Amino acid sequence: MTGILSSNVTDVALIFEGGGMRASLTSAVIPTLLNAGVYIDYVAGISAGSTNTVNYIARDPERARRSFVEFLADPNMGNWKTFAKGRGYFDSEYIYEHTSLPHQALPLDFESFQANPAKFRIGGFRCDTGEQVHWGNDDVHTLHDLLVRVRASCSMPVLMPPVTIDDGVYLDGALGPAGGIPLDVAKADGYEKFLVIATKPRDYVRPPMKHTRALRTAFRKYPAVVEALVERPDNYNRTKEEILDLEREGKAMVFFPDVMPVENGERDVAKLAAAHELGLAQAARELPAWTEWLGLSAPTS
Numbered sequence: 001m002t003g004i005l006s007s008n009v010t011d012v013a014l015i016f017e018g019g020g021m022r023a024s025l026t027s028a029v030i031p032t033l034l035n036a037g038v039y040i041d042y043v044a045g046i047s048a049g050s051t052n053t054v055n056y057i058a059r060d061p062e063r064a065r066r067s068f069v070e071f072l073a074d075p076n077m078g079n080w081k082t083f084a085k086g087r088g089y090f091d092s093e094y095i096y097e098h099t100s101l102p103h104q105a106l107p108l109d110f111e112s113f114q115a116n117p118a119k120f121r122i123g124g125f126r127c128d129t130g131e132q133v134h135w136g137n138d139d140v141h142t143l144h145d146l147l148v149r150v151r152a153s154c155s156m157p158v159l160m161p162p163v164t165i166d167d168g169v170y171l172d173g174a175l176g177p178a179g180g181i182p183l184d185v186a187k188a189d190g191y192e193k194f195l196v197i198a199t200k201p202r203d204y205v206r207p208p209m210k211h212t213r214a215l216r217t218a219f220r221k222y223p224a225v226v227e228a229l230v231e232r233p234d235n236y237n238r239t240k241e242e243i244l245d246l247e248r249e250g251k252a253m254v255f256f257p258d259v260m261p262v263e264n265g266e267r268d269v270a271k272l273a274a275a276h277e278l279g280l281a282q283a284a285r286e287l288p289a290w291t292e293w294l295g296l297s298a299p300t301s
Contacts, residue, residue, distance in 0.1 A: 004115055004117070005039070005059070005112070005115050005116045005117065006039065006117065007039045007040065007041035007116075007117060007118055008037070008038070008039050008296065009038065009039065009040045009041060009294050009295070009296070010041040010042075011191075011192075011193060012040055012042070012191070012193045012194065012195055012294060013040075013042045013043075013044060013186035013189070013191035013193070013194050013195070014040040014042065014043045014044070014056070014194075014195050014197070015043075015044050015045070015049075015181065015182055015183060015186060015194055015195065015196045015197065016043070016044070016045035016046070016048075016049030016050070016052040016053055016056075016182075016197050017046070017049050017180055017181045017196070017197060017198045017199045017200075018045075018046045018047025018048045018049045018050075018153075018154075018172070018173070018174045018180040018181075018199065019047070019048050019049070019180070019199030019200065019264055020047070020048055020156065020263070020264025020265060020266075021048075021068060021072070021262050021263070021264055021265060021266040021267070021272060022048070022199040022200070022257075022260055022262060022263070022264055022275075023048035023049070023051065023052055023067075023068045023199060024068040024069055024262060024266070024272040024273075024275040024276050024279075025199070025257055025260060025261075025262070025275040025276060025278055025279035026052065026197050026198075026199050026255070026257070026279060027051075027052055027055070027064045027065060027067065027068050027276065027279065028064075028065070028276050028277075028278075028279025028280040028282075028283050029052075029197050029255060029279065029283050030052060030055055030056045030061055030064035031061030031062075031064060031065070031280070032280065032283035032284060032287055033056070033287075033290075034056070034059055034061050035061065036287055036291065037296075038290070038291065038294065038296060039059075039118075040056075040118065040195065040294075041117065041118050041119065042118060042119045042120075042186065042189065042191060043056055043057055043118055043119075043120045043121075044120065044121040044122075044123070044134070044182040044185055044186050045120075045121070045122060045123070045153075045182065046122075046123040046153055046172075046173035046174055046176075046178075046180050046181070046182050047123075047153055047154050047156070047172050047173055047174045047180060048068070048154060048199070048264075049180075049182070049197075049199075050122040050123070050149075050150045050153040050154060050173070051067050051068075051150060051154065052064065052197070053120055053121075053122060054108065054113065054120075054122075054146065054150060055067060057113055057116045057118050057120055058108060058109050058110075058112045058113040058116070059112055059116065060108075060109060060112070063106065063108070063109075065276055066106060067106060068272060068276070069269060069272045069273050069276050070269060070273075071099070071105065071106055072266075072267050072268075072269050072272055073269050074099070074105055076091065076094050077090060077091060077094070077095065077267070078090045078091035078092075078094070078095070083159075086161060087161065088155075088159060088160035088161050089159045089160070089265075090156070090159055090160055092151050092154065092155050092160040092161070092163070093151065095151075096147055096148075096150050096151035096154060097144070097147045097148060097151055100143070100147050101143070108143070108146075108147075110143045110146070113146070119136065119137060119189070120136055120137060121134045121135070121136050121182060121185050121186070121189070122134065122135045122136070122149050122150060122153050122173070123135075123153055123173030123174075123176055123178075123182050123185065124149065124152040124153045124163075124165075124170040124171070124172075124173045125170060125171050125172060125173055125174075125175035125176050125225075125228060126168045126169065126170055126224075127162055127168075127169045127170060127171055127219075127222040127224060127225050128168065128169055128222060128224070129168075129224065130224030130225075130227065130228060132173070132175075132176030132177055132178075133168070133170070133173075134182070134185045135149045148163065148165055149165065151163050152165060152170035152171070152173075153170075153172065153173045154172065155170070155171050155172050156171075156172050156264075157171055157172060157175070157215075157218075157219070157225060157229065158218060159265070160172075162222075169222070171225060174232065174236075175225065175228035175229065175232060176228070176235075177231075177235050178235060178236075178239045179206070179232055179233075179234075179235035179236030179237070179238070179239050179240075180232075180236055180239075181196065181198070181236070181239045181240065181243065183196070183239055183242060183243060184239070192251060193251050193252070194243070194246060194251065194252045194253075195252075195253050195254075195255075195290065195293075195294070196243055196252055196253070196254045196255065197255045198240075198243075198254060198255060198256050198257070199257065199260070200256070200257070200260060201256055201257055201258070201259070201260055202254075202256040204240075205237055206232070206233040206236045206237055207233060208233050209229050209230050209232065209233060212226065212229075212230060215229055253289070253290055253293045253294075255282075255283065255286060257278075257279070257282065258278075258282055259278060260275075261274065261275050261278065262275050
């Protein structure tokens with residue numbers, strides 16, 4: 001029986017950016033923090049960042065890696081055949097709802113997740129209203145409650161179908177006003193200091209959206225999705241500038257990948273494994289600065 005867990009950092013928000021398979025690198029931050037005994041009491045994630053959020057709160061460093069490395073070899077992940085059947089190029093129902101169940105390919109220790117007192121936020125975008133939704137502890141009472149919300153947060157437009165939750169239809173939370181980095185909800189929840197795990201290099205600037213005519217055709221039922229896609233570059237770049245300002249003020253510590261060798265749709269396990277190793281090496285180098293900034297003078301046991 002898992003006992004009640006505890007946190008040792010209560011004044012900082014841990015924020016995971018989305019980025020698809022780029023999280024093969026940034027998921028390495030999870031074992032780095034956990035193995036150093038860094039337990040942060042507030043975690044927010046969007047898209048792939050929501051998977052990182054769940055794995056950190058469940059304190060499962062092995063699942064953090066497998067979610068973005070070995071698991072991609074699963075033949076049931078999806079392909080153009082599942083896409084043609086309306087299940088997505090990445091079969092999101094299988095990936096997020098089926099495999100996380102007990103005795104499946106990527107089981108989640110929901111008991112440990114529930115035993116963690118940390119507050120969490122998982123962001124999704126409501127297609128019919130254009131509303132950004134941030135689900136949290138009060139929304140999750142069962143394993144299914146959690147899994148369906150992670151699936152919605154990770155459901156990339158076009159590549160995955162929308163997800164229905166109660167009376168709403170949802171897609172990737174990166175379509176919201178923060179552009180995929182949930183700084184806004186952490187601020188709204190009262191936090192003023194942030195450990196931000198970014199999936200793109202420091203100098204990255206998101207370019208304007210292309211092919212908007214095709215998008216308007218694909219999402220004619222949900223025009224708010226198209227508008228969100230068009231606005232996303234500005235939203236992302238604005239949030240990143242705010243994070244850089246916070247960093248200069250000493251209010252944010254930011255992990256920017258020195259190198260990002262994979263794109264969001266990468267499925268080559270060897271390349272994903274190499275990216276994870278890069279993440280482990282970089283996180284190990286940066287850990288002493290993180291622990292000092294967090295008020296943990298040395299890694300705890």
